[in-house]
Amino acid sequence: MTPTTSTGIVHLTDRVPVVTGTEMLASLVPPPQFDGATFESYRADDAYPSQEDAKKRLMAFANGAQPVKKAGLFRRAPKEPEMKPGFYLDGGFGVGKTHLLASIYHAMPARRKYFGSFIEYTALVGALGYKNTVDLLRGADLLCIDEFELDDPGDTMIMTRLLGELVSSGTKLAATSNTPPNALGEGRFAAQDFLREIQAMSDSFETLRIDGVDYRQRAIDGHSVSLDDAAYAAAIARASETGTASDDVFGDVVRHLAQVHPSRYLRLIDGLDLVGLRDVRLITDQSEALRLVAFVDRVYDTQIPIVSTGTPLDEVFSEEMLAGGYRKKYLRAISRLNALTHAASA
Numbered sequence: 001m002t003p004t005t006s007t008g009i010v011h012l013t014d015r016v017p018v019v020t021g022t023e024m025l026a027s028l029v030p031p032p033q034f035d036g037a038t039f040e041s042y043r044a045d046d047a048y049p050s051q052e053d054a055k056k057r058l059m060a061f062a063n064g065a066q067p068v069k070k071a072g073l074f075r076r077a078p079k080e081p082e083m084k085p086g087f088y089l090d091g092g093f094g095v096g097k098t099h100l101l102a103s104i105y106h107a108m109p110a111r112r113k114y115f116g117s118f119i120e121y122t123a124l125v126g127a128l129g130y131k132n133t134v135d136l137l138r139g140a141d142l143l144c145i146d147e148f149e150l151d152d153p154g155d156t157m158i159m160t161r162l163l164g165e166l167v168s169s170g171t172k173l174a175a176t177s178n179t180p181p182n183a184l185g186e187g188r189f190a191a192q193d194f195l196r197e198i199q200a201m202s203d204s205f206e207t208l209r210i211d212g213v214d215y216r217q218r219a220i221d222g223h224s225v226s227l228d229d230a231a232y233a234a235a236i237a238r239a240s241e242t243g244t245a246s247d248d249v250f251g252d253v254v255r256h257l258a259q260v261h262p263s264r265y266l267r268l269i270d271g272l273d274l275v276g277l278r279d280v281r282l283i284t285d286q287s288e289a290l291r292l293v294a295f296v297d298r299v300y301d302t303q304i305p306i307v308s309t310g311t312p313l314d315e316v317f318s319e320e321m322l323a324g325g326y327r328k329k330y331l332r333a334i335s336r337l338n339a340l341t342h343a344a345s346a
Helices: 021-026 048-060 099-106 118-128 130-137 154-170 192-202 230-243 252-258 262-268 286-301 325-343
Strands: 008-009 086-091 112-117 142-146 170-176 205-210 244-249 274-280 304-312
Touching: 008 230, 048 086, 048 099, 048 170, 086 099, 086 112, 099 112, 099 142, 099 170, 112 118, 118 142, 118 154, 118 262, 118 286, 130 154, 130 192, 130 244, 142 274, 192 205, 230 244, 230 274, 230 304, 252 274, 252 286, 286 325, 304 325
Parallel strands: 008 244, 086 170, 086 205, 112 142, 142 170, 244 274, 274 304
Antiparallel strands: none
16 A cells, blocks of 8 residues: 655655455546546537537437427427447547546446546456456446547457446447447557457447647647756645655666556556656667657646656657557557646646
């Protein structure tokens, strides 16, 4: 268990969190920043009508009703096609997909509902076993899956089987991704069986395309904030006086992440008010980069500001990586790193 320190400076590399399956299941709720997310608080951008359209469709979905179309004076209202058991929110970074997903979770009057990232669900299967996970989740009214991306064919087959069993027992699904469900895994895994699994999953979802501009970039410039050594030390000292700050060499953290399962990254940063990373450098190893993305996602979920020295964090991924199959993951991480480093300097 990771201790929570009230004030002072800690090191992420000293933390080796342990999370049980029961704790994983209990933690399947929206991140703290979306505790109060509602459809009413979703700020649709008038320049992108798809945002308001998606909001209305999802409100109907959460309420268990079909969207209503008014009839004309001499004609009946057109019959709506039957709603699929799941909605898939497809769109770029920062257009409010997770906000809408959390709004569904909060609005649906369900007795049993769960909200987690793709990696959290696959970690649950790893901790409890497939059958036990199905037995625990079967009968749930709603399953929300944030950031559904198919990076591993094994995880993909597990998740598609799991969703299929839950849908057949009446569970509704809602998921987000930067890629439509019938394109997930495209360009990465070519096996016909794998593609067939993706198509089977796709048939359970109605896709809603949400266009827009990354809201995280609307009020800040396009680069992460990097501090000199003196400013960094001052920021860590200030944060440690009233709360808890972590202070680590970037390379040490990257290596430590390899020793901690991504499902435990949230516990790794438990109780922190500021994350400090010294001597940031370019990452050229794909596995290291993907672990860093998962770590950034958890830091962003908890809205913990980041201060750093060395290479600006928006330049941490190599050009080759940004041109490869995981480009969308890296761009999302850069968007979040920009926001978190600006939050620290605000």
